[in-house]
Amino acid sequence: MINKQEQHSFQSETKQLLHLMINSLYSNKEIFIRELISNASDAIDKMKFKFLSNENLKKQHRNMYIRISLDKKKNTIVISDNGIGMTKQEIIKNLGTIANSGTKSFLQSLEKENKKNSQLIGKFGVGFYSSFMVSEKVIVKTRHAEESNEKNGIMWESDGKGKYTLTSIKKKEYGTDIELYLKKKETIFLENWKICNIIKKYSDHISIPIEIQEYDEKNKIFSWKQINKAQALWTVDKSTITDDQYINFYKHITQDINDPIIWSHNKIEGTQEYTILIYIPSKSNLNIWNRDQKNGLKLYIKKIYIMDDADQFLPNYLRFIKGILDTNDLPLNISREILQENNITNQLKKSITKRTLKLIKQLTKNEKKYKIFWKEFGLILKEGIAEDIQNQEQIAELLRFTSIQSNCIEQNLSLNQYITNMSQNQKKIYFLTSDSYATAYTSPHLEIFKKKNIDVLLLSDRIDEWMMNYLTEFKGKKFQSINKIDDDLNQIINIKPQINQKSKKMNELLIKIQQVLKDKIKTVQFSYRLIDTPAILLVEKDTMSTQMSKLFMAAGQNIPNIKYILEINPNHKLIQKIADIKNDETINIWINILFEEALLSERGSLDNPNDFIKKINTILLNS
Template sequence: MRTFKTESKKLLDLMINSIYTNREIFLRELVSNASDAIDKLYLKSLTDSSMGLDQANLAINVAFDKDARTITVSDNGIGMTEAELEENLGTIAHSGSEAFKEANAEAQGDAVDIIGRFGVGFYSAFMVAKEVSVVTRAWGADECFRWTSDGVEGYEIEPVAADDPAWRDSCGTSIVLTLKDDTEDASYDEFLSEWKLRELIRRYSNYVRYPVQMLVTKSREKERPADAGDDYKPEWEDYTELETVNSMTPIWKKRASEVTDEEYAEFYKSTFHDWADPARTFSLHAEGTLEYDALMFIPGQAPFDLYSRDYEKGLELYSSNVLIMEKCADLLPDYYNFVRGVVDSADVSLNISRETLQQTRQLQAMARRIEKKITGELEAMRDDDREAYEKFFENFGRGLKYGIYSSYGMKADELAGLLLFWSARDQKMVTLREYVAAMPSGQKAIYYAAGDDRDRLSKMPVVQAVLDRGFDVLLCTQDVDEFCFQAMREFTAKGLPKAYADDAAREAAEKAAADGAEPEVEDRTVELRNVTSGDLDLASDDEKKAAEEATKANEGLFGAMKDALGEKVEKVAVSTRLSADGAPAVITSEGPLSLEMEKVLASGPEAEHAPKAVRVLEVNAAHPVFEKLRAAQEAGDEDKVALYAGLLYNQALLVEGILPEDPVAFASQVCELM
């Protein structure tokens, strides 16, 4: 027995038990090696026309014997001599394919794609096999050799006699794995089935460029006997047939003009196990220092577990048409976690084996380009097919908003333009840019209201007050909306028609445009304001003056109301946002924490420690109720003032969708008033 070169025991144990963690990839590695062997033979035929190689006959064969507990992977590639067996399989981590690839780099092209790289893939066979036998015959050689090892101490190389059943009549290699016995912790019998082997080939090696063939069992109806009577019942029989079980040509390598929408949809549904067609399909082909192909899909519906902790994002990553990772999370940002697809590149940096990916600038460059492509496709969908985009946003918009919030607003420039919100004025979904473009002169901010119900929000006094002034309000009903806007703080609408300070400037610009000049555009940055927060600065000078006078004239009343409400409010003030026929009072907040944010935080896991909004009770001095308050204060009826203050406060809370702290006491107060 010959011993392995290098520190055989330690290194081989590392190869088998540490580098690879998923034992089922052994078949992927052996099929990839077989593909390389055929590629080498084909490349040789390109420079030696006397070989007379028939490319149509090049194939890889996979078979199993359940009784003998063996799996055989055969190819009719270039084969190996005794010296090559010694060099390639006797020296661990020596890659014959890698050396061949470097030596023949200029001769390779689209027709040849050597997969191997590190020379450790072959040893993955020992994860499932207690013995591996390699029978090979090199091109042009008369001798056939067998390499045998148990993967522990060493190996043997011996010639194969012509009368040996293992003798090969032509060049190529056959690898026979004798599987390990089952244990309590591991079952190896699962690999001794037609279904399992076909499933592994289709998952990992479906796009290897050569046919991977297997004898598969099929069923057919027996021929009806000539003398069969009317009561004859059809009989069926099983038979085996050699079948190609891989697709060979990746759909992402084809030109878009060669693939129909139906074929893309079928690939998407079968690959990613979705019953609905994708909402959008797009591809990316990069050339230069880093070459790769990508085919991506935006699902037509959100998976049920999209927002659960168990959901895994990522694109399928292939290297030279061989599946490396089923979900490469590093290729997608979290806010695009819904995108499905494949990326294929021979240039990705693998770490020792095809199972481990290095974190490199190459991967980062691919991720940036993919992110930019996804953003561009979403923008195109938003502009060209609004109905489809609104459906997409209904499914996945929450993730885009969370992307802005989780990045502390750093991703707002990329994502804010993709957001949609319900316009209270226009009664439809609008983008932030559309909102800003429709703002009347004099409007200083984007106004929004956050809550859990659109209909309730539209009826809120603070919303109506803004609408009455001719300004639109965005109605936000997702719990992440308020946090998203707080992270953004402002929005810049780019490329809007320029707003002119006076009629003369506008007329001059219109004349210039009529003479052929390009219309002037500008970027407009506006603040985002919650209609329940602080002073919106919507009041006229006269309204502000009237509020100041009312506040000064009723300091005693407001002080008594504040004393009655205690720590529930920071202060009681005259509202400048409510009209005479509006609500008698509203609850607003001061500082960064709004009432809606308080509600969301209070429903979370840290509800006991959730912060509270700084509440302000704004009273409508033009409402008849205010006169009742003044009358009670002037009459010295402190109990009635306290009663009215509590009723107004709890009523304002209900309008905000917040239950009074003591609903029973509130009901009693209403009954007392009645």
């Protein structure tokens, strides 16, 4: 209860948003109706859920409604609902700050755009604040359903200029009334036909009756007329639903400015009975990498709303999926904890996961749309290779890569395409992991592959090295990292050792290198995969790769030093020059430079770069 009128200030981002709305012109002001209706619908859904656990409220149950009344004399619109209402703390949280719906980031991007593009805000789900686009003052009267004393209602009031007031009021019914005092130039929204058209356009799918007050001039009485169909969209025969209806429903449940890229609507009957309506967004959520942020489906049981963000029905790597699950197989009083351990939940999860992967595969048929999907969600989908072994091959089919033959940074190549393009004697899928595309594409490991026209996948996302530890085979073809020893490579590239006449000197050089670098390398050998590079470093098949060790070190993990295999190119002029050196001190410096150059190329860094520079300077001076 509020003892006297309280004055509060809006959060800074809210002030910024309100300033934009009040002082700019927007082409789509009618969305304020959509937003306020959506909020009212959510409040009623939450009220229905309360009935499941509160017998007292259930006894008071009345027909749920959203009502709109227009008053041309007062220049007001009132939108009322008998939903759950709000407490004082909820009012401050919901009406005084911007929720985590992307509004803040939208504002930041808006600042970078020109005046013309700022019209986009008219399409953005700005929720309650959109009412200030048409109103010079807004009053909210509310009482929470669990507040039994009707004297403990609360009134929120603001002109949208930086402050708002809270006052205790008497409110007979629980729920919320929003009174909009329209600006003089916005009187079009006081016409019944206008409001009815807006609701049919945006909110016809709302499952709560939306009623508008009408006045009978002849009998001098007011009555309520229902505007919408009041049937939950997912319960309607999908053959009768238009694309626009699906899109509007998506925006209603997600508050997303963008259209979904694809959706799937199915009613399943048999051992499991459920209806699923899932969407793939066209833009990723700003909070999708935040582990504390809940992602998941809206859960209904027998058409009764249960909870938002039910993440138990999809694996984490599909957390970008939005939509509705309505099942008949779960009890109404289920909690998140019980859901986690429920066998029916696990069965539903398996079924919905397969349907979702099928939907993504369907999207691959549209190359343009799949490029959008991969750019937004490709990194997240890669997590599924390790997380979902059961569906690993289906997920692998959806992955996209770049390669040396693609010759561009865009990841458009599928594994099926790679296998189709494999050379005749090629038995493995070759790949290289690196910190960046540029580093991968210029790697000396690729020299022989480029010469022999053997394609290599170039993986430069941070998750790739981890993913490839789990993705070991695809359609009978094993994966092979080209910076690891490969016994089959010489057969594929069909190169026989061609050491020149100084082979004796070269063999002596091998011995010398082994002696000088004995504590730094596992062994040294000739390489036949190098063309323009004097030396490279490799690791054995079962040894941790350089890229994986870098990831562990970045995470603060202590790992043992990798003992590399040094391969030298006997046909390179630098190697031949080093082989001719007689002075032990000079050749020792050259051998260390050779090793550290290869190490710099492999790791991208050296433990002691100053010492390396000192060696280079010594050689330059002697030359």
